[in-house]
Amino acid sequence: MADKLQFSLVSPEVELFTGEVDQVDIPGSEGDLGILPNHSPLMAAIRTGAITVYADGAETQYFVQGGFADVTPAGLTVLAERAALLSEVTPDALQGDIDAATQALESLEGEAALAMQQNLDGLKAVAGA
Amino acid sequence: MASLKELQNRIKSVKNTQKITKAMQMVAAAKLRKAQEAAEKSRPYSDRIGAVIQNLANSMSGAGDAPELLVGNGKSDTVLLVVATADRGLCGGFNTNIVRKAREEIVALEKAGKTVKLFLIGKKGYDQLNRLYDDQVVEYISLKEERKLHAGIAQRIGEQITGMFERGEFDVCKLVFSEFENVMTQNAVSRTLIPAIAGMGVEDDTPGEHAADKVFAPDLNGAIYTYEPDEAGILRVLLPRNINTQVFTALLENQAGEMGSKMTAMDNATRNAGDMIDKLTLTFNRTRQAQITSELIEIISGAEAL
Numbered sequence: 001m002a003d004k005l006q007f008s009l010v011s012p013e014v015e016l017f018t019g020e021v022d023q024v025d026i027p028g029s030e031g032d033l034g035i036l037p038n039h040s041p042l043m044a045a046i047r048t049g050a051i052t053v054y055a056d057g058a059e060t061q062y063f064v065q066g067g068f069a070d071v072t073p074a075g076l077t078v079l080a081e082r083a084a085l086l087s088e089v090t091p092d093a094l095q096g097d098i099d100a101a102t103q104a105l106e107s108l109e110g111e112a113a114l115a116m117q118q119n120l121d122g123l124k125a126v127a128g129a
Numbered sequence: 130m131a132s133l134k135e136l137q138n139r140i141k142s143v144k145n146t147q148k149i150t151k152a153m154q155m156v157a158a159a160k161l162r163k164a165q166e167a168a169e170k171s172r173p174y175s176d177r178i179g180a181v182i183q184n185l186a187n188s189m190s191g192a193g194d195a196p197e198l199l200v201g202n203g204k205s206d207t208v209l210l211v212v213a214t215a216d217r218g219l220c221g222g223f224n225t226n227i228v229r230k231a232r233e234e235i236v237a238l239e240k241a242g243k244t245v246k247l248f249l250i251g252k253k254g255y256d257q258l259n260r261l262y263d264d265q266v267v268e269y270i271s272l273k274e275e276r277k278l279h280a281g282i283a284q285r286i287g288e289q290i291t292g293m294f295e296r297g298e299f300d301v302c303k304l305v306f307s308e309f310e311n312v313m314t315q316n317a318v319s320r321t322l323i324p325a326i327a328g329m330g331v332e333d334d335t336p337g338e339h340a341a342d343k344v345f346a347p348d349l350n351g352a353i354y355t356y357e358p359d360e361a362g363i364l365r366v367l368l369p370r371n372i373n374t375q376v377f378t379a380l381l382e383n384q385a386g387e388m389g390s391k392m393t394a395m396d397n398a399t400r401n402a403g404d405m406i407d408k409l410t411l412t413f414n415r416t417r418q419a420q421i422t423s424e425l426i427e428i429i430s431g432a433e434a435l
Contacts, residue, residue: 010174012280012377013167030357043181044357045366068367070181079177081280081370 003037006075007053009062011083016062021055024076026069027122033069035076042071048122050086051078061086063126065119091127098123133420136413140406147402153219154395161312161388167278168309168381175378178371184354185364186326196361198291198368201324202300207244209267209299210234211290211322213306213379214254215387216273221394223307223315223387224253230317231258231305246299250286250380267298278380280373287373294323302372306379307386313393315386322372 004020026033027049033042046069051062066081101120108116131139186199212231214224231247231254238245248268249255255269268289275282290302302323307315356363 008173010177012171012174012283012374014170015173028357040355041353042355042357043185043363045363066366066370068181068363070177077177079174079181081284 005035005037005039007078008075009051009064009078009080009083011067011080016083016085017053017060019055021053023054024078025052025054026078027051027064028069029118035069035071038073039071039076041073042069044069044071046078046080048119048126050126063089065122086126089126094123094127098127131412131416133413133416136409136416140409140413143402143405143409147399147406150395150398150402154392154399157220157388157391157395161385161392164381164385164388165309168378168385171374171378171381175374178367178374182325182364182367182371185360185367196364196368198294198323198372199325199364201326202297204300205243207246207299207301208238209246209248209290209293209302210238210319211248211250211286211302211304211376212254212258213304213376213383214249214251215383216252216271217387218253219394220387220391221397223390224251224257226315226317227305227307227383228254228257230319232261234303234305234319235262248290251383267293272380278377278384280377283377283380284373287369287376290322290372290376291369304375304379306383309382309385309389312389315390320375322375325368325371 007021007024008018009016024035027047029045029047046067048065051064053060063086064080064083068079070077105116214227235245247266250270252271303319304322305319308318
């Protein structure tokens with residue numbers, strides 16, 4: 001396993017992580033993805049949830065909400081609308097978002113409602129963990 | 130000639146002013162550092178999102194169902210001008226420069242027979258533009274209440290813009306703000322937000338170093354991108370987000386520019402006050418000397434008369 005994956009996690013406000021890792025697990029909108037070095041080029045929307053980064057035998061988890069994962073031969077970039085270390089996200093802090101999402105869900109329909117439901121499920125899963 | 134007491138008072142008042150401008154300069158310097166950091170931190174995100182859209186746009190070109198946010202709705206009759214300025218004054222020509230740029234745009238667009246609508250962010254720009262074009266202002270947002278710029282504010286503004294576009298209230302959207310080059314130089318620039326494709330690759334005017342004009346094409350070694358969901362689905366989410374990001378970047382650049390401009394302006398003011406104090410002190414000393422001399426003459430001539 002000489003190969004490493006160049007990974008960076010950026011949100012509009014800050015570049016949270018950049019460096020070489022062994023594997024990254026991403027919650028894709030169509031299902032979870034595990035990205036290893038030399039992955040084929042991929043562009044995937046991500047849903048609300050946790051990203052797990054494996055580097056040097058250690059695991060780090062990040063909370064992400066909305067965004068994209070972009071895999072190129074140069075590496076993996078996750079563009080998240082919101083991102084933070086999972087350990088810094090408390091269930092209390094998420095409760096407000098859960099309430100807001102629940103409320104927003106009532107007024108939405110069709111595809112937008114599906115997206116919001118996915119967001120809500122992700123928030124609940126992270127808050128419950 | 131002013132009396133000694135009057136001169137003393139004036140010197141004291143100028144000294145007080147100098148203290149204030151000095152303090153403002155130092156506050157601006159501290160805030161500038163923070164604002165600059167924030168602007169730099171947001172740069173990777175906006176660069177990447179621009180690159181990703183460019184990528185998608187290339188692969189979508191030719192497809193007839195490209196989203197309107199990307200390629201426009203085929204018209205350019207109504208132009209929405211988003212003008213971002215600061216909420217506070219005392220920062221030299223910063224706001225005036227942005228407003229001047231906006232007015233140039235308005236004049237040019239109106240000459241070309243377009244309808245111009247204004248979306249104003251920041252109190253100073255509103256004050257100046259509302260006087261001239263009050264019937265064209267469709268929206269005004271002040272960020273005075275916000276302590277710190279965060280992505281949520283830009284998201285709110287971006288969603289408003291996208292919403293207006295979807296309701297067909299305008300065809301083309303341009304963003305006018307001040308690009309932060311360094312403490313001394315800020316350039317008022319205008320960039321096209323909608324259609325997104327027009328804002329890429331080409332700068333509307335002054336080229337910036339870190340602007341979106343960096344054409345980015347990843348070397349895929351002949352491999353083909355996999356999209357999940359499909360291109361159209363991704364673009365549908367990505368394009369509104371790109372607008373939010375562009376607005377956010379503009380706000381951050383503006384903030385850094387405002388602080389830089391304020392620092393320079395206050396530095397000048399402090400120096401001016403120093404010059405003024407020197408001049409007043411000189412007059413004060415001369416006046417005092419003149420008074421002493423005339424008193425001496427009185428005493429001496431009185432003594433000689435005896």
